[in-house]
Amino acid sequence: MTNPCSSQRTSQHVSQRSRGAEPAIFGFHCRRLLPLLGLASVLLCAGCPEVQTVTVSIKGVEGAGGAASGDAESTTAAGYGNLVGTVTYDGTPPSLAPLVNAGDTSAKDADVCAKMSVPDESLVVNPTNKGLANVVIFLDKRPANIKPELAKPPAEPVKFDQKGCRFLPHVLSVQIGQPLLVVSDDGIPHNTHTNPKRNDSFNKVISANERTGVPCDYKKPESAPLSVVCDYHPWMKAYHFPVDHPYVAVTDADGKFKIEGLPAGKHTFNIWHERAPGDAHLLERKLPITIEVDKDTTKDLTYGGAKFAVRPVPPRRWIALERLFSGGDLTVSRTERQP
16 A cells, blocks of 8 residues: 655655746756755654645745846836936136146146146136036946947047146046056156055056056946046146946036937936035936937036035145055155145
């Protein structure tokens, strides 16, 4: 007589169910359940006069292998559109004195650095249309449905130049995986020194008239633009913004910007400027904008002088001491007291 509580019969019932459902169990194999089912059979059969049926359901973990087809559908955009606009300054902008005056013989490497005035680029306003340059508009986070043509970072290198003891451009964005080359048009050396939060610092001497370019590689995206200084010429300052998506723009000399190929729908954007208050220097945080399919969505922004009251603090001389502790080269040109 067959034992009605036979573990074989119970196991057959469950294994038949498992084989039929195996392709949809999010990457789990039924054979991994056998020890659990064996234990269930033993417990059910202890003194049991009737045949027992064990039903096992497995809930897939989000992000595990073999995800449902709905996940793939969620990464497909209904279409794509562009964001365009102009950022303007409301009011009369302050007049900023040059960081170095032309002909200032007290400036370091004056024959190069004081050949022309070095402007203060912390607030650049077009006098014609009040357009504000060097504002960064960027998507709050990387979307899952990036336009396929934009999914890979550009192969064309971004060049970060040094000319007349100024960094050019003053603000740039670069995608992770896109080449960034530090070059120089000056006949003197510079020391380009980045100050990231998530990446390794780039801290290298750039030779005079370096036109081939020294690679500066960012491995991780940053949450906001990071400052770049020259340890030889303390007035030199610029910003790099490493990102892991293509949806970022820096306003031009007229305050205009354009971000192309955005997935249609509602997004949130951050608006950054180096003089904006707070550690993040954001003029706007999580600004909601809805992008329409196959259209240019226009978003013009205006900010008053109160938003730009903060002036970036120039780098301190102790940067060179930190470089010495970390094994970097140290060049002393002159001694200055700090206030």
